Amino acid sequence: MSAAEAAARDQASSTCATLEITRERGQRQVFCGLAGIVWLHRKIQDAFFLIVGSRTCAHLMQSAAGVMIFAEPRFATAILQERDLAGMADCNQELDRVAAEVLERRPDIKTLFLVGSCPSEVIKLDLGKAAERLSEVYRERVRVIDYSASGLETTFTQGEDVCLKSLVPQMPQLPSGERSLLVVGTLPDVVEDQFARLFKDLGIGPVHFLPPRHATEFPPVGDGTSVLLAQPFVGETLRALVERGATLLKAPYPFGIEGTLAWLRAAADAWGVSSETLDAVTAPAIARAETALARQRQLLAGKRISFLPDSQLEIPMARFLRRECGMELVEVATPFLDRQLMEAELPLLPEGLRLVEGQDVEHQLDRAREDRPDITVCGLGLANPLEAEGLRTKWSIELVFTPVHGFDQAADLAELFARPLVRGSLLKV
Amino acid sequence: MQLTLWSYEGPPHIGAMRIAASMEGVHLVLHAPQGDTYADLLFTMIERRGQRPPVSYTTFQARELGGDTAALVKDTIQATYDRFKPRVLMIGESCTAELIQDQPAALAQGMGLPAPVLSLELPAYTRKEGWGANETFYQLVRGLLKSQVPTPGSERKLRASGVRPKANLLGPTALGFRCRDDVVEVTRLLDSIGVDVNVVAPLGASPEDLLRIPEADINLCLYPEVADQACHWLERMFGQPTIKTVPIGIGATHDLIQEVGRVLECDVDATADPIWSRMPWYSRSVDSTYLTGKRVFIFGDATHVVASARIASEELGFEVVGIGTYAREFAREVRDAAKRYGVEPLITDNYLEVEEKVAELHPELVLGTQMERHIAKRLGVPCAVISAPVHIQDFPSRYAPQMGFEGANVIFDTWVHPLMMGLEEHLITMFREDFEFHDAATPSHLGGSATSGRPQTTPAGPADSEAEAGEAVMTWASDAEQELKKIPFFVRGKARRNTERYAQERGIQTITVETLYDAKAHFGR
Numbered sequence: 001m002s003a004a005e006a007a008a009r010d011q012a013s014s015t016c017a018t019l020e021i022t023r024e025r026g027q028r029q030v031f032c033g034l035a036g037i038v039w040l041h042r043k044i045q046d047a048f049f050l051i052v053g054s055r056t057c058a059h060l061m062q063s064a065a066g067v068m069i070f071a072e073p074r075f076a077t078a079i080l081q082e083r084d085l086a087g088m089a090d091c092n093q094e095l096d097r098v099a100a101e102v103l104e105r106r107p108d109i110k111t112l113f114l115v116g117s118c119p120s121e122v123i124k125l126d127l128g129k130a131a132e133r134l135s136e137v138y139r140e141r142v143r144v145i146d147y148s149a150s151g152l153e154t155t156f157t158q159g160e161d162v163c164l165k166s167l168v169p170q171m172p173q174l175p176s177g178e179r180s181l182l183v184v185g186t187l188p189d190v191v192e193d194q195f196a197r198l199f200k201d202l203g204i205g206p207v208h209f210l211p212p213r214h215a216t217e218f219p220p221v222g223d224g225t226s227v228l229l230a231q232p233f234v235g236e237t238l239r240a241l242v243e244r245g246a247t248l249l250k251a252p253y254p255f256g257i258e259g260t261l262a263w264l265r266a267a268a269d270a271w272g273v274s275s276e277t278l279d280a281v282t283a284p285a286i287a288r289a290e291t292a293l294a295r296q297r298q299l300l301a302g303k304r305i306s307f308l309p310d311s312q313l314e315i316p317m318a319r320f321l322r323r324e325c326g327m328e329l330v331e332v333a334t335p336f337l338d339r340q341l342m343e344a345e346l347p348l349l350p351e352g353l354r355l356v357e358g359q360d361v362e363h364q365l366d367r368a369r370e371d372r373p374d375i376t377v378c379g380l381g382l383a384n385p386l387e388a389e390g391l392r393t394k395w396s397i398e399l400v401f402t403p404v405h406g407f408d409q410a411a412d413l414a415e416l417f418a419r420p421l422v423r424g425s426l427l428k429v
Numbered sequence: 430m431q432l433t434l435w436s437y438e439g440p441p442h443i444g445a446m447r448i449a450a451s452m453e454g455v456h457l458v459l460h461a462p463q464g465d466t467y468a469d470l471l472f473t474m475i476e477r478r479g480q481r482p483p484v485s486y487t488t489f490q491a492r493e494l495g496g497d498t499a500a501l502v503k504d505t506i507q508a509t510y511d512r513f514k515p516r517v518l519m520i521g522e523s524c525t526a527e528l529i530q531d532q533p534a535a536l537a538q539g540m541g542l543p544a545p546v547l548s549l550e551l552p553a554y555t556r557k558e559g560w561g562a563n564e565t566f567y568q569l570v571r572g573l574l575k576s577q578v579p580t581p582g583s584e585r586k587l588r589a590s591g592v593r594p595k596a597n598l599l600g601p602t603a604l605g606f607r608c609r610d611d612v613v614e615v616t617r618l619l620d621s622i623g624v625d626v627n628v629v630a631p632l633g634a635s636p637e638d639l640l641r642i643p644e645a646d647i648n649l650c651l652y653p654e655v656a657d658q659a660c661h662w663l664e665r666m667f668g669q670p671t672i673k674t675v676p677i678g679i680g681a682t683h684d685l686i687q688e689v690g691r692v693l694e695c696d697v698d699a700t701a702d703p704i705w706s707r708m709p710w711y712s713r714s715v716d717s718t719y720l721t722g723k724r725v726f727i728f729g730d731a732t733h734v735v736a737s738a739r740i741a742s743e744e745l746g747f748e749v750v751g752i753g754t755y756a757r758e759f760a761r762e763v764r765d766a767a768k769r770y771g772v773e774p775l776i777t778d779n780y781l782e783v784e785e786k787v788a789e790l791h792p793e794l795v796l797g798t799q800m801e802r803h804i805a806k807r808l809g810v811p812c813a814v815i816s817a818p819v820h821i822q823d824f825p826s827r828y829a830p831q832m833g834f835e836g837a838n839v840i841f842d843t844w845v846h847p848l849m850m851g852l853e854e855h856l857i858t859m860f861r862e863d864f865e866f867h868d869a870a871t872p873s874h875l876g877g878s879a880t881s882g883r884p885q886t887t888p889a890g891p892a893d894s895e896a897e898a899g900e901a902v903m904t905w906a907s908d909a910e911q912e913l914k915k916i917p918f919f920v921r922g923k924a925r926r927n928t929e930r931y932a933q934e935r936g937i938q939t940i941t942v943e944t945l946y947d948a949k950a951h952f953g954r
Contacts, residue, residue, distance in 0.1 A: 027505065028488045032464025052430070054524035054553060059439040060467045063475075072807070078430040082554045085528075094430040101432050118462045118525035121491075151464025152491040152525075362512060381469030381481065388479030 019346055019355055021337065026360025029381055030310060030335055033149030033159025034117060035064050039401060040163055040211065041074045043186050046110040047215045049075040050102055052095065052127060053117030074109070076102060080119055095130050096137070103142060111215035112138075113163065116148030143215070145170065155335040157233040157311045157400060160186060164210055164237040167218065168244065171210075174222030181207045181267055182219055182246065184238065185231025188403040189213070195230075195254075195406060198264060201281045204271045210237070221246055226270050228263060230254060230405060232345070233312040235338040252344045254405045255413060256320035257289050262344070285407035292411030293324065299418040301326030303374040306367075309335040309359050310379055310396040317377075317399065317413075319348045325414050329353055330373045333364065375417060392420045435780045435800045437755035437818060441551035442523050443468055444561025448569065448655075449519060450482040450603040451631040455569070456515035458506050460498075460533045461523035463488040475821050476604055485509040487526075487533075494529070502533045503540065510542050516636045517573070518546045519565070524553035545636075547572050557778075559654045559730070559756055562602060566631055567658035573639045578666045585668045588646055594693045595627035595645040596672070599660055600652030602631055606733065606817040608652070610830035615651065615676060618833045622686055622697045631655075643667045647692055649685075651675060651832070654730055654756060676832045677736035678840070679709055679744055706834035708841045712745055720845065724923065726751040726792035728775070728783055728801055729816025731759030733831070735766045737796050737815045740840060742770060751775065751790045753783065755798075780804075791922030794848060799823075810919075811847035849919070903932055905940045912942045927952045 034057055037049045051057050058077035065073060078098040084091050095114075103109060112134070114127045127146035134144040147166035149159040164184065174180060181204055183195065192209055199207045208219030225246035227238060232253050242248065251266035252259045261282060268278045305327050307314040314334045321327040332349070333356035339346075349355070356364075361382075368376050368391065376386055376393045383393040394417055404413040442459055449457035450472050459465070465486060472482045487505045489498050510518060520534040534548030547568055551561050579585075588594060596619055601608035609632075616626050627645035628638045642648075642663065649672045650660040660671040670692050676685040690697035711717065725747045727737050731754045741747040753775025754763045760776040767774035775786050784804045787795060795805040795812040799820050805812035814823055815831075830836040905913070916924045924945075931948035932940050 026508075027466075027486055028463050029466045029469070030463060031467055032462070034464070035467075055433075055436055055438075055440040055557065056442075056465060056524050056553070058433045058436045059443065060464070062435055063467060063471060073434070077433045077436075079433050079436075080430060080554060082552075084430055085554060091430070098430050098432045118464075119528060122494075122525055122528045150491075151462040152489070152494065155463065362508070379470070380474050381466055382473070384473040384477060384479055385481045 019349060019351075019353060022354070022356045024333075024356055024358040024360045024363070026358075027362065028155075028335070028359045029308070029361040029379060030359070031064070031156040031379070032060070032118070032151030033154030033156065033162060034060060034115065034151075035156055036149060036159025036163060037061065037075050037115065038064050039186060040160060043213065044111070044211050044215045045213055046108065047074065047113060048102060048106055048109040048111070049113045049115055050099065051075065051077040051115045051117055052120045052125060053077055053080065053115075054119045055079050057117045057119075074106070080123075085123060091125055092130060092133070096134065099134055099144070103138065109142060112142050112144045113166070114144065114146040115163075116146065116150055118150040118152050121148060121150045121152055143170070157231070157313070158236075158336070160231070161234045161236045164234060165240045167211065167215075168221070168237065168240040171218045171221045171244070174220040174224055176223060178222070179224035179226065180220065181205065181271075182210060182221065182225050182227050182241070183207065183230050184210045184227055184241070185229060185234050186211060187230050187405055191403050191405045191409060194408060198281065198285075199267065202264070202268055202271070202273050202277060204267050204273065226267070228267055229341065231313075232316055232338075232341055233336075235341050238341070250344050252319070252348065253316040255316050256324045256410045257286055257293065257407060258324060259316060259320060260405070260407050260410070261286065282407070289407040289410045293414055296411055296414035296418050297325050299421060300414060302328065303421065304328045304330050304371070305375045305377065305417070306330040306371060306373040307332045307334075308361075308364060308368075308376065308378040308382065308396070309333040309356070310377070311400055312336060312338075313396075313399050314377070315342055315345050315349070315355075319345055320410075320413065321417060322350065323348065324410070325417075327417075330371045331356060331364075331367060333357070333359060335359065375420060377417075392424050394420050431779070433780070435803070437778050437780070437798065437800060438558035439468075440524055440553045441556045441558060441561025441564070442521050442549075442553065443471070444558040444563070445519065445521050445549055445551060445565040446472075446482055446484055447558075447562050447602045447604050448565040448631050449484055450478075451601075451633070452483075453633070453635040454516040455519065455636060456483045456485065456509060456513050456517075457519045457521060458502075458509050458533070458537070459484055459486050459521050459523055460502055460526035460531060461486045461488065462525045463490050465523050465525075471604055475819075476824050477821070478603075482603075483513065483515070485513075489526075498529065499531050499536060502531055502536050506533075506537050506540060506542070510544065514544075516544055517569070518542060518544050519549055519569070520546060521549035521551050521565075522553075527551075527553050545572065560758060562655045563658050563758075566599075566655055567662060569631070570639055570642065570659040571662055573636055574642065574663075574666070577640070577643060593623055593625045594647070594695065595625045596689070597627050597642055597645040597648045597669075598629045598651055599648050600650060600654070600656035601629065602652070602655055604817070605632075605652060605655070606730075606815075606819055606823065607829060607831045607836075608632055610828050611651065611832040611836065613828070614830040614833035614835050615649065618676065618682065618686070619689070622689065623695060624689060624693065643669065645669065647672055647689065649689075653732055654759065675732050675736055677733065677836060678740040679706060679834070679837050680739060681736055682833055682837070706837050708744070708834075708837040711841050717745075717845075720848070721746045723747045723794055723848070724750045724790075724792045724920075725794045725796060726787055726790055727815070728753045728755075728795075728797040730754060731756050731762045733816035735762050736831075738766050738770060740837075741796070741844075744837070745841070745844065747794070750792055751786060753777065753786070784808075791920075791926065793919045794844070796844065811849075813844045813847055903929060903938060903940065906942070909940045909942050909945050912945055924949070 041049050114131050116127050131144045131146035145166050147162045221244045223245035227241055227246050227248050249266040249270055251263045254260040254263040312334055314332050318329050318332045322329050331354040337357040376391050377396050380395050383395045386393050403409050449455050469482055472478045487501050520537045537546045601612050612629055628642050647670050648660050650656050663669045664671050672688055674685040674688050676682040686697050725741050727734050734752055734754050738749050738752050742749050749770040751772050752767055755778040764774045780800055787804050795801050795810050796815045798816050799818050802812050829839050928945050928948040932944055
């Protein structure tokens with residue numbers, strides 16, 4: 001069955017209403033939003049992320065950053081000390097001192113993000129005020145922006161959402177009467193360039209990306225802005241953009257051939273590009289992708305997969321793996337389900353799917369042990385223990401670190417899931 | 430606030446987790462916000478464990494803060510007990526929970542659980558990981574054994590004659606540097622002198638094992654950072670002598686054997702020969718002559734630093750030019766050692782200060798932690814890892830102890846490996862224009878090409894710019910500058926500094942070739 005046929009069938013038989021969403025509460029085995037800094041600081045090349053938090057935050061960052069320990073990273077932690085907890089005025093002076101130290105060490109920095117954490121939230125340290133004050137001090141030289149990525153408020157990729165949302169007020173006004181396409185969500189540079197070429201060939205433009213590669217080059221926003229979401233976890237950013245007049249182009253996410261084509265079609269429709277043009281422009285890339293994907297489909301078809309909640313990428317990934325790779329979905333769990341953002345994705349999921357929002361990790365692991373799927377997508381804290389129990393896993397963080405969007409990465413995306421299976425069959429020890 | 434690029438230690442609850450994860454039958458409930466479960470991957474990824482650490486988290490979020498977090502704590506404790514049925518339950522808080530003060534331990538005590546509940550005080554804003562591990566282990570040992578403490582003044586039972594004496598190995602933990610293999614090596618070492626191992630703790634021990642600790646004749650405090658409080662308490666309460674020598678290095682291993690022999694009054698001379706260590710011969714073989722006087726900077730936890738300094742100076746013939754530790758609780762040991770080697774101790778947990786010190790001292794080899802690897806790479810200095818914190822590659826699959834005679838073999842190979850080999854070093858000095866063997870080339874046995882960054886090409890650190898500012902009055906004549914470049918790069922920084930110091934002391938304004946050689950003769954290397 002081709003992707004198009006599958007789409008037609010599902011449109012007829014499956015609607016959002018038939019999907020039962022189970023909400024689960026309990027112990028959550030997830031990262032906090034600070035982890036987003038690990039990729040955001042690579043994407044925004046002139047920005048420095050200063051976390052205001054505890055030793056735990058610093059420890060998380062260096063554990064998550066892993067091998068990046070060998071590079072000079074553009075993030076650091078201002079660790080709260082006992083005396084900082086005593087009085088607030090002192091805290092502000094301290095923050096100014098630490099910011100000065102950072103900017104002295106890295107004179108090339110143009111944007112300084114003050115990032116809130118659980119401890120700074122609980123003691124109600126006003127980073128917004130601090131950012132205003134420091135922006136004054138470093139006027140013309142450094143822009144200082146604040147956002148909070150604490151575990152109290154954000155889960156893993158939501159850390160990107162709150163960061164991008166903090167950029168929205170900084171974006172210049174798009175003059176009325178002009179229109180532009182804004183692609184929201186971090187994309188690897190190579191993927192961003194591919195999409196830029198496709199939009200150019202379709203005659204859609206101007207196209208801007210958020211986040212930009214340099215925090216000094218903010219894309220404009222206004223009534224004429226049409227937004228395409230490249231990532232399914234940027235809901236807050238979207239709502240902030242809508243408040244500034246932007247309009248969301250509803251589409252599934254650009255994973256796999258089907259997702260990418262539908263995503264491009266949303267822009268094409270908005271720009272009045274004909275179906276024939278869209279087909280002509282995308283045909284070579286689709287043909288390539290189908291050839292490459294066929295190899296991975298042989299490895300994946302009929303295999304059963306479960307997703308533990310991690311990044312909100314679970315639903316579009318599951319859609320791609322089922323419809324284009326022939327996998328069977330056992331359970332799909334997501335940390336947070338934003339219905340507005342999933343409007344185009346949910347109808348593409350099969351009826352009767354076990355869809356879970358939130359987590360109670362022990363119960364979820366019990367279900368995984370009972371289901372024994374061929375692959376379980378989970379975080380690094382669970383992957384090796386599940387492998388030791390004889391379950392094959394795919395660790396989920398890789399999905400946000402690898403180029404997986406668009407036609408030319410469709411097979412790479414499938415390969416990420418096929419690799420543990422291939423490895424499992426290769427090893428004779 | 431303290432600006433932290435890299436932290437040497439995690440927060441104290443990570444120390445508590447290391448104790449829990451080391452043991453069987455012990456479970457830790459942590460009151461902590463969503464996201465703090467990242468700590469699990471230290472155990473499952475860095476140490477590659479096949480089980481989740483025995484830690485349950487309350488993972489509260491903002492919406493719970495408005496409501497009843499105390500109820501969440503109680504539910505988590507009950508669910509944890511019901512599922513895991515631990516024989517000892519430990520309750521602690523992470524940094525954020527410490528701020529909201531739910532008193533989880535008091536809540537747990539009031540729940541009437543059928544297992545001992547141990548309450549942990551882990552002050553996250555003043556203490557760190559090492560302290561957390563030490564405190565947790567002490568509380569655990571004390572909590573389990575306090576009812577067994579003999580009445581003061583009662584005589585310690587004498588060991589029956591003909592029975593082999595027994596020792597406890599205290600201190601090895603999960604995420605400890607090479608603990609797994611050190612335990613094997615020390616067990617083998619003790620066996621060779623007729624001593625049995627009674628309990629190894631916390632690594633691999635159960636609460637029942639801890640109850641058997643008093644049965645041993647002595648305690649080996651292998652990792653004082655984790656076990657010194659517990660050993661001290663056992664010595665006071667049960668009269669068990671603590672063996673304080675840490676057997677890292679040939680000399681220290683001999684000392685340990687002698688100390689154990691003395692305390693247990695047994696004959697150990699028959700096994701004093703390092704029968705399975707090749708290190709003394711390797712170090713004496715002529716190939717190692719070029720190692721003499723290599724200038725080495727040492728940083729890490731106190732135990733490994735002090736041991737490494739002794740190995741470096743007495744067993745490899747290096748010159749210790751700087752030592753330091755991030756563990757303030759053990760600063761005294763490092764200060765004492767610094768006195769022995771006539772250097773200033775560096776007691777800091779500030780990575781930037783360490784970086785500054787290394788840049789200033791221009792060592793030829795850095796022995797340190799994962800963080801010093803980063804510093805050494807930035808400054809272009811060879812480096813080997815001697816202490817935690819370490820990354821995944823330092824939890825190797827092969828047998829790789831640091832302690833005992835095999836540990837000395839491992840150390841010899843590890844430390845010498847990053848250095849340029851003897852003949853290559855000579856050739857670089859002789860043929861300065863060589864297009865392959867030039868200054869910037871990394872040691873050829875390490876592969877790589879000439880592209881690695883040299884200090885000259887990396888951005889000037891704070892130390893460099895300060896030095897420049899302070900010495901503005903002094904200039905180098907161009908021929909002297911040329912002559913300086915003929916000195917092999919790994920000692921050039923030292924030569925520059927010595928010459929400038931020599932010139933400054935004599936009020937010389939312009940450094941000439943003569944000044945350079947005068948200084949060389951004066952300092953004599």
